[in-house]
Amino acid sequence: MARRFTVEGAVVLYQAPLSLIVVVLAVTSPVLRPGLMSNRTFELGFSMILLLLALTVVVPWRELPRGSLLIVPILDFVAIAMVRNGALEKQPALGVLVIFPVLWLMRSSLPTWAALALTFLGSLLVTAWPVMTTFDPSLVQTYLGVLLLPIVMLCIAVTVRVMNLNARARELEIERKDRELNELLRAAIDRERVLTAILNTVDVGLTAVDAQGNTTLTNRQQELFNRLSAGNGDDDRAHVFGVDRVTPLPTDRRPIYRALTGETFADQLIWVGEGHAQRALSTAARPIKDADGGIAGALIACSDVTELVEAVSAKDVFISNISHEFHAPLTSVLGYLELVLEDEHQLPPHLKGYVDVAGRNAERVLHLVADLLSTAGDRVRVHPRPVDLSALIEMSVRSNRLRAKKNGVKLRTEATSPLWTLIDPVRISQVLDNLLSNAIKYSPDGGLVSIRAEETESAISLHVEDRGMGMTEQEAQQVFSRFYRTPGARRAHIDGSGLGLAITKSIVESHGGYIECVSSPGKGSRFTVTLPVNGEVSHMSQGSMEESV
Known part of the structure; x- marks a missing residue:
């Protein structure tokens, strides 16, 4: 004292x-x-x-x-x-x-x-x-x-x-501890200032909430998003919508709710606001856990991807329009080439080879146009009906056997017969052909390609595995993107447009299923298609038909 x-x-x-x-x-x-x-x-x-x-x-x-x-x-x-x-x-x-x-x-x-x-x-x-x-x-x-x-x-x-x-x-x-505490306090204040400056500088909206969903930290960009979702203040409804920009997003599908239930996710697309001010947000979230492993809160990040979404939509419209414009003249060209080939007596022999080459290239362009049309929308139209999947697998193997033989690849099938389920046989055959042809094509040194199908109470899993060139983990994550081709495929000069797996994914998702890829460089790849069975497929397929383009 x-x-x-x-x-x-x-x-x-x-x-x-x-x-x-x-x-x-x-x-x-x-x-x-x-x-x-x-x-x-x-x-x-x-x-x-x-x-x-x-x-x-x-x-x-x-x-x-x-x-x-x-x-x-x-x-x-x-x-x-x-x-x-x-x-x-x-x-x-x-x-x-x-x-x-x-x-x-x-x-x-x-x-x-x-x-x-x-x-x-x-x-x-x-x-x-x-x-x-x-x-x-x-x-x-x-x-x-x-x-x-x-x-x-x-x-x-x-x-x-x-x-x-x-x-x-x-x-x-006590004086020493008091100095240390003051230094720690000043350092904490300085870090808080730096953190606040960083948070307010980035163009990503960030929100931290506690276990009850109360906001504990946010930045300036997120406050702008919050004002958009709050609307004009005439009502208490949050203007948060799904991918169709019209249907209000249910509470249990909103990012904060999902994160507080323990989910970790990325790239959930939502729309906030109304009218011309509506913006598309790509949201990601991760729960914050306490020392006991319980949910102590969550961190949610929102990025404005409106321009990107609109650009993708414009690109799809452009691809769809240009594909339709190409389809008619290409069909006409192929028709006239067939007429020319039918009149073999008046066609000189040396010109017949030229016409054959023109016909093959025209058919190749027509197939590419068909692929572009298939990928122009988010989903493809499917017409499910009861089908024996094992029979479709056998047909696909038979049609690819000649190509496999040329590449020195052996095909092996493991499937229960019969394997009845509710699917679109044409579309699923396209999936099988795409996966098999890729497995053969990317096995330049030969080897074994196996096709295996198994059924559980709720789903049917289809595995196509090869022992070819394989991919890195990052390449396997991008392989379903449109026009994507791995650097290894480009170096090996393997033909392809990068649309086959994108179409395959769209077909599988239109059936209510999903597709995954596991790969390792030099050891091959395994693609797994999982389809819901019977009534679930029927329900999802109907929804896909309504959403198709």
Whole structure:
């Protein structure tokens, strides 16, 4: 507490208790100790203590050399010696007043040995004052008794110094921890400023929520998205829609709800806002877990992909339109080429080869146009009916056997027969042909291609596996994108447009299923098609027909 006072204030507080006790003795002496104030020695000691108190008040100790104020406790020993000697007969216990200058000395910055020496000498002065002028050999026992108070004060002084050192050590430790905490606090504030600046600089909307869905952190971009979803304020409905831009997104399909249920996802497309201000957001989320593995919150990121979505839509429209424009003249060209080939007698032999080449290239372009038309929409039209899938597999294997033989590839089939399910036979045959032809094509050194089908209560899984050139994990993730071809396929000059697997994925998804690829460079690839069975397929297929282009 003394640290809160000035030097002058601390000096006054050290001297005030001793002065107060002496004043009380003087005031009560006429009643309790008559004649005390008439003692010259007591009066001189009393006056000296009051004078020292006055000096502590008026002297500018801060301007004096350090340690000069210690003259006050040293003179206190002299004053206490006179007060005790003057009241020795009426109040012999006044020697204990030396505790005040002793405490002062032990709390000072003096070296321990110097403070202990002054304590002993000062206490000895107080007790030895009466016998200092005379020496009587018969009073040896009395002379030894004067050492009792100095020894007691010396023990008290040691105890006080030890306690003071411990207290100072604790004080220094507290100050050190306080500095560390202040530095950590400043660092945390600086990091928060940097984080806020970063969050408000990026063009991605970020939101952190707690386990109850309450927002704990957001940035400026997300606030703009939130204002769009809030609408004009006329109603409390959130303007958040699905991919069709019209159907409100159910609460259990919104990013925050999904993340708080433990889902981790990316690229969920939603639309916020209404009218011309509507924006497409690609959302991703990841739950935040506590130390026990429970859901403590979630982090949701939203990116504005409106221009990208509109560009993809425009591209699909362009592909669809240009494909339709190509289809009619190509069909006409093929028709006239067939007419020319029918009149073999009037066609010179050397021209027949030219016409054959033109016909094959025209058919190739027509197939490419058909592929473009198939990929122009998000889904293809399917017409499901009961079909034996094992029979379709056998037909596809038979049609690809000649190509496999040329490449030195062996085909192996593992399928339960019959394997009845509700699918579009034409479209699923296209899936099988695409997967088989790719497996053969990307096995330039031969090997084995296996086709395996298995059925569970809820789904049918179809596996096409080869031991060819394979792909990296990143390439396997992009292989279903339109026009994508792996660098290895381009280096090997393997023919292809990059549309086959995109069409395959679209057909599978139109049946309510999904397709996956697992691959490793130099070890081959495995494509797995999973289709729901019977009634589930029928329901999904009908939805696909309604959404098809």
